[in-house]
Amino acid sequence: MSLFTTINTALSGLLAQQQGLEVTGHNVANVQTPGYHRQELVTRTAPPYPSAGSVLSTGGQFGTGVEVAQIRSMRDAYLSRQQDATNGQLGRWSMGYQALSRIETMLSPGQDLDLSSSLDRFFNAWQQLATTPEAPGIRSTVQAAGIAVATTFNSAASQLDTLTQQANADLSTRVDRLNTLSEALAELNAQISIARAEGRVPNDLLDQRGVTLSEMAQLAGVTVLASDDAAATVSIGGQILVDGSYARQLQVKTGAGQPTIVWEDTPSQTVALRSGEIAGILEVRDTVIPVYRQQLDDLASALADAVNRLHNNARNPAGTITANGQPAGDFFTGTDAATLAVHADILASADAIAAAHTANAPGDGSVADAIAGVARQPLVGVQTAGQVARALVGQVGTAVQAAKTQLDTTTALRDHLHEQDTALSGVSLDEELTSLMMYQRAYEASARIMSVTDRMLETLLTQLG
Amino acid sequence: MRITDNYIYQAMSAQLARATERMTQTQMQVSSNSRLLKPSDDPAASVRASELRSGLTQLTQQETSVKEGRAWLRDEESVFGSIQNLLRQARTTALAGASTQSDESRAALALQIEQMKQSLLSMANTSHGDRYLFGGFQTTAAPFTEAGGTVTYNGDSGIKTVTVAGGITLTFNHSGDEAFGMSLPGGSVFDTLDALSTAIRTDSQADIQTQLTALDAHNARFTGMRIETGLRLQQADLLNNQIGQQRTLLTGMLSETADVDLADALVQLQAQQNAFQAASYVAGIIGQGGLLKWLS
Numbered sequence: 001m002s003l004f005t006t007i008n009t010a011l012s013g014l015l016a017q018q019q020g021l022e023v024t025g026h027n028v029a030n031v032q033t034p035g036y037h038r039q040e041l042v043t044r045t046a047p048p049y050p051s052a053g054s055v056l057s058t059g060g061q062f063g064t065g066v067e068v069a070q071i072r073s074m075r076d077a078y079l080s081r082q083q084d085a086t087n088g089q090l091g092r093w094s095m096g097y098q099a100l101s102r103i104e105t106m107l108s109p110g111q112d113l114d115l116s117s118s119l120d121r122f123f124n125a126w127q128q129l130a131t132t133p134e135a136p137g138i139r140s141t142v143q144a145a146g147i148a149v150a151t152t153f154n155s156a157a158s159q160l161d162t163l164t165q166q167a168n169a170d171l172s173t174r175v176d177r178l179n180t181l182s183e184a185l186a187e188l189n190a191q192i193s194i195a196r197a198e199g200r201v202p203n204d205l206l207d208q209r210g211v212t213l214s215e216m217a218q219l220a221g222v223t224v225l226a227s228d229d230a231a232a233t234v235s236i237g238g239q240i241l242v243d244g245s246y247a248r249q250l251q252v253k254t255g256a257g258q259p260t261i262v263w264e265d266t267p268s269q270t271v272a273l274r275s276g277e278i279a280g281i282l283e284v285r286d287t288v289i290p291v292y293r294q295q296l297d298d299l300a301s302a303l304a305d306a307v308n309r310l311h312n313n314a315r316n317p318a319g320t321i322t323a324n325g326q327p328a329g330d331f332f333t334g335t336d337a338a339t340l341a342v343h344a345d346i347l348a349s350a351d352a353i354a355a356a357h358t359a360n361a362p363g364d365g366s367v368a369d370a371i372a373g374v375a376r377q378p379l380v381g382v383q384t385a386g387q388v389a390r391a392l393v394g395q396v397g398t399a400v401q402a403a404k405t406q407l408d409t410t411t412a413l414r415d416h417l418h419e420q421d422t423a424l425s426g427v428s429l430d431e432e433l434t435s436l437m438m439y440q441r442a443y444e445a446s447a448r449i450m451s452v453t454d455r456m457l458e459t460l461l462t463q464l465g
Numbered sequence: 466m467r468i469t470d471n472y473i474y475q476a477m478s479a480q481l482a483r484a485t486e487r488m489t490q491t492q493m494q495v496s497s498n499s500r501l502l503k504p505s506d507d508p509a510a511s512v513r514a515s516e517l518r519s520g521l522t523q524l525t526q527q528e529t530s531v532k533e534g535r536a537w538l539r540d541e542e543s544v545f546g547s548i549q550n551l552l553r554q555a556r557t558t559a560l561a562g563a564s565t566q567s568d569e570s571r572a573a574l575a576l577q578i579e580q581m582k583q584s585l586l587s588m589a590n591t592s593h594g595d596r597y598l599f600g601g602f603q604t605t606a607a608p609f610t611e612a613g614g615t616v617t618y619n620g621d622s623g624i625k626t627v628t629v630a631g632g633i634t635l636t637f638n639h640s641g642d643e644a645f646g647m648s649l650p651g652g653s654v655f656d657t658l659d660a661l662s663t664a665i666r667t668d669s670q671a672d673i674q675t676q677l678t679a680l681d682a683h684n685a686r687f688t689g690m691r692i693e694t695g696l697r698l699q700q701a702d703l704l705n706n707q708i709g710q711q712r713t714l715l716t717g718m719l720s721e722t723a724d725v726d727l728a729d730a731l732v733q734l735q736a737q738q739n740a741f742q743a744a745s746y747v748a749g750i751i752g753q754g755g756l757l758k759w760l761s
Binding site: 032101104105108111114116117120121123124127128130132134356358360361362363364365366369372375376386387390391393394396397398400404415419422423424426427428429434437 | 468503504522632757760
């Protein structure tokens with residue numbers, strides 16, 4: 001053992017503290033980086049001299065300094081998988097809640113603007129016609145009320161259609177994003193494998209891959225099957241999506257009915273998604289919107305039929321005569337919420353509205369009286385028209401409430417997992433600054449040892465030479 | 466547990482967001498005086514509130530219809546009263562004619578009867594606003610016309626009804642031909658008055674008696690119809706009261722269901738504002754701390 005060995009030992013100290021500084025600097029720079037897991041310098045003693053089993057006798061093993069064992073990043077694979085699963089749920093519920101909220105606003109725009117109020121005003125107009133059929137302009141009121149009802153239905157149907165189109169557009173965007181991410185993941189897998197093969201743990205690449213997996217989980221609820229430090233295998237709907245550096249692509253297939261999501265390489269196979277934003281969008285498009293649309297359609301068609309049965313001369317056994325003395329036709333045309341409209345004859349002239357059974361009977365309001373009575377009759381099942389309209393709003397309200405609860409619960413879970421995650425892998429500036437102090441002092445101390453040893457050498461060389 | 470800077474800032478901002486959300490929700494409720502800003506705030510209550518509003522809207526229309534009916538029925542009852550007075554007068558005049566000797570006096574009395582017939586004709590053409598009471602469904606033109614002494618009925622036998630809630634039918638009128646006996650075998654009330662006037666002129670005791678009997682029969686019919694009208698009016702009055710009571714009831718229930726308890730809400734709002742301020746204050750303190758401040 002010589003003084004030069006001591007210098008080397010001090011040097012190893014300097015280099016190690018320097019690397020420690022680098023790691024600290026890296027942590028501090030990335031305090032805000034999403035998905036960053038803090039890194040730690042792990043050191044160990046350098047191999048002692050002489051090594052065990054050597055024949056030299058020196059009276060003991062001497063340490064030769066420090067070496068860097070690894071730069072370890074603090075990550076927990078199990079926690080990451082849990083977070084991904086929660087992100088998937090979150091994506092699904094947030095899409096559902098968003099869509100349902102929009103439907104709620106659309107169906108309940110304000111106290112006097114909803115379908116129930118519109119129906120009330122419609123039937124009130126008929127009752128007024130029954131009370132004072134001779135009044136000038138009373139038929140115009142009925143005409144206007146009829147137009148208002150039809151317009152409310154049309155508007156509701158059209159807005160639901162718009163939501164469906166929006167959902168399909170959102171779907172397309174997200175599938176494209178997922179494809180991009182799959183390819184990025186495959187690329188990252190390849191790079192990580194190469195680094196691994198070279199004997200290095202690529203911490204930053206792993207962080208990036210974690211972020212990619214997290215976003216994929218939120219989009220499509222993907223399942224990560226095997227994620228050792230080498231390669232992550234990702235599956236979706238029970239099928240492999242990314243395996244090593246190979247990524248399959250998804251596609252939106254249009255055709256009869258609503259667009260579906262299929263594999264690009266086997267377009268006949270649909271992808272079954274159970275969580276993630278895409279699943280949320282599909283759920284809204286395929287199960288939520290059609291149900292409400294069906295209820296609106298049923299109501300519109302039942303209403304049109306009930307009114308026409310009483311208004312149309314050919315269908316009313318007692319006969320109906322318009323204000324012009326002609327046999328009356330239908331009041332409403334159309335078969336569903338989108339096509340419901342007031343008949344063209346009545347749009348042209350309110351005098352085509354019938355209140356009377358017989359001709360030349362200006363005081364006869366019996367037909368109008370009967371039509372006003374439709375408000376009190378069961379129209380769809382056992383519910384009256386108003387009850388159906390109000391029940392629909394109630395249904396949507398309940399669905400929104402349920403979605404909000406799911407969303408809040410899932411958000412709370414996500415926050416809790418995030419808390420655990422940051423506790424493990426988050427950067428604490430106070431901690432890093434303390435490490436900084438420590439590395440700085442250790443560096444100074446090693447440097448001091450070097451300079452002392454250097455003086456000792458100088459003494460040896462100058463005094464003895 | 467390790468607390469990291471990221472976690473601190475995130476938790477702070479989440480708390481502030483939650484406090485703001487709660488505060489804003491309460492503010493909106495207070496300023497709109499409605500607990501139910503959206504159906505999802507309380508779906509069952511929203512449906513109930515919507516139902517109550519619908520009920521109130523329907524009540525308004527029914528009130529209008531019932532009022533119209535009451536006005537019509539009051540007019541009819543009043544006319545029937547006048548008609549009965551007239552018929553009693555005719556009877557008295559006829560009796561006087563039966564016991565009068567001189568031709569001139571009898572002629573004068575007969576003339577009175579003829580004038581009564583004209584009054585009756587005018588009453589038969591009573592209108593309520595611009596609609597005639599006794600034309601059946603022919604409400605836009607005077608139902609009774611006279612030509613050459615004969616009164617003809619131009620209306621029909623329509624009975625006007627309106628159905629109000631609960632399936633109650635309100636009947637408005639009696640048709641002119643029923644009221645004035647236009648199709649009776651013994652002749653209408655106008656015919657009877659004509660015959661009475663002739664009988665007085667010709668001083669035919671027998672005829673006067675016959676026509677007085679017919680007159681009594683007409684009067685009895687008017688009594689019956691007047692009672693009917695009176696009963697219908699009672700029904701309409703009752704309906705009107707019920708509608709008023711129902712409106713009060715529904716308005717009360719609506720207020721209970723949908724309105725904000727203002728005192729409660731204001732207290733809550735104050736508490737939430739305090740919580741928000743406290744959270745902001747704490748955020749300010751925490752945000753400034755850290756080791757960096759103390760290292761040179």
